[in-house]
Amino acid sequence: MRTKAAGCAERRPLQPRTEAAAAPAGRAMPSEYTYVKLRSDSSRPSLQWYTRAQSKMRRPSLLLKDILKCTLLVFGVWILYILKLNYTTEECDMKKMHYVDPDRVKRAQKYAQQVLQKECRPKFAKTSMALLFEHRYSVDLLPFVQKAPKDSEAESKYDPPFGFRKFSSKVQTLLELLPEHDLPEHLKAKTCRRCVVIGSGGIVHGLELGHTLNQFDVVIRLNSAPVEGYSEHVGNKTTIRMTYPEGAPLSDLEYYSNDLFVAVLFKSVDFNWLQAMVKNETLPFWVRLFFWKQVAEKIPLQPKHFRILNPVIIKETAFDILQYSEPQSRFWGRDKNVPTIGVIAVVLATHLCDEVSLAGFGYDLNQPRTPLHYFDNQCMAAMNFQTMHNVTTETKFLLKLVKEGVVKDLSGGIHCEF
Secondary structure, three states: OHHHHHHHHHOHHHHHHHHHHHOOOOOOOOOHHHHHHHHHHHHHHHHHHHHHHHHHHHHHHHHHHHHHHHHHHHHHHHHHHHHHHHHOOOEOOHHHHOOOOHHHHHHHHHHHHHHHHOOOOOOHHHHHHHHHHHHHOOOOOOOEOOOOOOOOHHHHHOOOOOOOOOOHHHHHHHHHHOOOOOOOHHHHOOOOOEEEEEOOEHHHOOOOOHHHHOOOOEEEEEOOOOOOOOHHHHOOOOOEEEEOHHHOOOOHHHOOOOOEEEEOOOOHHHHHHHHHHHOOOOOOHHHHOOOOOOOOOOOOOOHHHEEEEOHHHHHHHHHHHOOOOOOOOOOOOOOOOOOOHHHHHHHHHHHHOOEEEEEOOOOOOOOOOOEOEOOOOEEHHHHHHOOOOOHHHHHHHHHHHHHOOOEEEOOOOOOOOO
């Protein structure tokens, strides 16, 4: 009994709870323990609210920090990419690499003269392209953007360079500055026009085709490929200089009074740059920051010499003729769905002229130590670093055109016929 009593005595501290439980309902006074607990529970919602409020106040600053970090990361990757493009390519010794067999020089010159001496066939290029690609090639496509263009589904569906979606007002502003939107009258008057598209390939160096190339009705040059100092090989006549802002020549010597400057617009700031060039204005410094390399500060041509390439030509070249996949929205980079300026110029030439020839085209990736261009010391191996264009697909396309007789390859870089 004593043990039981002792045990009961040890449980006495719990007595207040027992008394409270035994008290009649509604009349029991809360113990000190219960009061403290209730007060603690009642204060908890306010404490949680304060914590949430503080957390929300911190979120904007944390978000800004995250955005800043991402921006710095993207900018750093972009800088490394540009450095890789400009400084990691192997250089070639041009004195050794530009030797050409004299017999090949004679055969190339003879072949080019034979092409010019044959009778010009009106509408041959368009007709041949339509037969070769059927519904994938539009015979009646306008080469340049007109002042009052017809509504084009393709033009409004895609972003540059495949269309002008969201940029129609900028295009109209530019067109208001340009007094002409077609070929010059002296070229339109010709019943049959011969075009030659001169690429930048090292294959043309040493063939001494300059005199023959000058005899074509329309000579199309690409980007900053120079004439000055290389006229013996590539001629010095320029009817069309076709380029985007970063590719435009920096030297005034590369522009002539009878040129057409055909702008290829790839991005938003390209419109600003072209407007500054047409109006002979200085491009703001903050706009220049959006270009991946130095752009021309001035183009010494009158507004009547400027044209805007019809983006539907690029769209048709990429998605219909070359059958690339349509562009996908990505956080960084692009798919290889953008044709080179050279291939775009070839398709443009089929819309402008009745017969089309090529010179300076052809990437032989199996010979990495051969010259990439006729005017610098880059090797063919540099093409392995580019990530924008599908060179293999484009080469197959040009080879098809040459073998089917749609175009003539005067320098033999795609398919040699001499």
